[in-house]
Amino acid sequence: MRRVSAPTYHHGRLRQALIDAAADAVRERGPEDWSLRDVGRRVGVSHNAAYRHFAHRDDLVVVLSELTMARLVDALHQRLALVKGDDPVLRARRALAETGRGYVDFAISDPHLFRLAFTSTVATEPSPPPERDPYGVLSRVLDGLVEVGYLTPEARQDAELTCWSAVHGFSILCIEGPLRGAGDAERNGALEQVLVAIDRSYAATTGTVIGPDDLRVGA
Amino acid sequence: MRRVSAPTYHHGRLRQALIDAAADAVRERGPEDWSLRDVGRRVGVSHNAAYRHFAHRDDLVVVLSELTMARLVDALHQRLALVKGDDPVLRARRALAETGRGYVDFAISDPHLFRLAFTSTVATEPSPPPERDPYGVLSRVLDGLVEVGYLTPEARQDAELTCWSAVHGFSILCIEGPLRGAGDAERNGALEQVLVAIDRSYAATTGTVIGPDDLRVGA
DNA sequence: TCGTCGATGTTGACACTGTCTACAAAGGAG
DNA sequence: CTCCTTTGTAGACAGTGTCAACATCGACGA
Incomplete structure (x- = not known):
């Protein structure tokens, strides 16, 4: 049995988490006024982590x-x-x-x-x-x-x-x-x-x- | 007789010039991908000059x-x-x-x-x-x-x-x-x-x- | 004519952004 | 256990909007 939300070094589902958080951000702040870094913050991951999944x-x-x-x-x-x-x-x-x-x-x-x-x-x-x-x-x-x-x-x-x-x-x-x-x-x-x-x-x-x-x- | 384009300290028509330059910038780079600072540069004026005309x-x-x-x-x-x-x-x-x-x-x-x-x-x-x-x-x-x-x-x-x-x-x-x-x-x-x-x-x-x-x- | 003052433009700074490079940790293959 | 690929981190850089402090100009009253 694995704990999904355990704060391990490797997130495991980061890509999907980023997508979800980005969707939230867009819904909250509009299609333009959101940042990749903030999405990282929402997921509890460093800025730049997203770059392992999106160029x-x-x-x-x-x-x-x-x-x-x-x-x-x-x-x-x-x-x-x-x-x-x-x-x-x-x-x-x-x-x-x-x-x-x-x-x-x-x-x-x-x-x-x-x-x-x-x-x-x-x-x-x-x-x-x-x-x-x-x-x-x-x-x-x-x-x-x-x-x-x-x-x-x-x-x-x-x-x-x-x-x-x-x-x-x-x-x-x-x-x-x-x-x-x-x-x-x-x-x-x-x-x-x-x-x-x-x-x-x-x-x-x-x-x-x-x-x-x-x-x-x-x- | 006044020389319109003389590079004096006071531009004289800066507001309009900024508007024109911004329109050019939008036409060239799209409605999102342009910057106020670049508009200043196009007009030959410092960044921040625009703030005397647009809050x-x-x-x-x-x-x-x-x-x-x-x-x-x-x-x-x-x-x-x-x-x-x-x-x-x-x-x-x-x-x-x-x-x-x-x-x-x-x-x-x-x-x-x-x-x-x-x-x-x-x-x-x-x-x-x-x-x-x-x-x-x-x-x-x-x-x-x-x-x-x-x-x-x-x-x-x-x-x-x-x-x-x-x-x-x-x-x-x-x-x-x-x-x-x-x-x-x-x-x-x-x-x-x-x-x-x-x-x-x-x-x-x-x-x-x-x-x-x-x-x-x-x- | 001169001094002053508001309008206009500049410089420097701040926090923030996307993105690059270098580094570190984790986990699987041998 | 070792090594290598994947994944995440740290730091840096240029560029951005914006604020505060400073400089310069032009007009107007003395």
Whole structure:
């Protein structure tokens, strides 16, 4: 039996501890205003210890960024699992709306790490595998809309860009824009409006008639 | 007659010179990776000289941010002045689209300052007067759409949020997202798709039929 | 005309940062 | 037990924002 937290010379799990502490630091102090040395202090280790696990501070930023993206993808999948409905078209449309809700909720619940992940100047050059990329999740949801015939193949073209722009932009609005101090009710109301606008925009290409509660998660 | 650039002890226009140099620094090195001391060096003045004009580094950031916003507002107004067309409805719709184009163009042409202006943690608490606020420009364009009957008062509600989300999100996409390396053609194509989606979304509430070139700036 | 005084710019210092190099301790392979 | 790789430490360096003390200038009242 090993004592995990025994203060031995060799920490044992330092890399993970540093990542966790860095995440805490970012959450507390924002995506820019934290230091590697302070992260070391939090873990109870000397400055420079981090350099055995990360060649540069930015490498730790990249790790945090990728981890955050992965968490976002997980959150989206969990949300998508909740979508119900007998009508496949309705279900596909709800999936798109729910993706948007999950995205914004994540951004609001962890704003500093969200910003870190999307702002990191050291943009991860090779775009991540679709499994780790929120963009990929959106792509498949949109493919689903094509399969059920709600989205024409022409409208499918660049649809990621449109949807992602709207939802990511809305998230920014909530984090650092005019909706910063807004309450949940106001914010959710506005979000539903955005989601309806997206849905309606595609509905217009197929002549679908939209009911008031179509986009709720379903029953 | 005074020699403007004579290296006297008192600079005379140091405040403005610092602002200009800081803008250059941000453009060269990004919104985070520049220093007050370097700005002093660029102007040929000691470190600390800046402290006679800005109490903190962040104060200079705020000034840069406000200046950038003002330039953005100017750019939008210039774009709006180009919108033509006899049909007032068409003109109002084109105004909305042109606002989006102007916004994205500005973001792409000055990405680092654009990001600085929207990312500054030191968010200017009192929201700026409508004259200095891109948000205000958008508001009036949307009011115009209501006046000509294209936008119902209900749809007008929160319409800023929807439009701004889409266009700002798209700008981010172009600056640091998947559209980062895209050429003008690809980017503009995608942008037009976003603009059409916005327009179509509101058109859907009034049953307007949309032609292929409706949103061009007009003739 | 001269002296004074506030505004503006300089110098030096402090604590803090990321990062480099040299050193030390731990733990596994032989 | 010995040796070597891995992991953590100590110290140093340049660079940063900021503060306090000092220097210089320009304007204004005597």
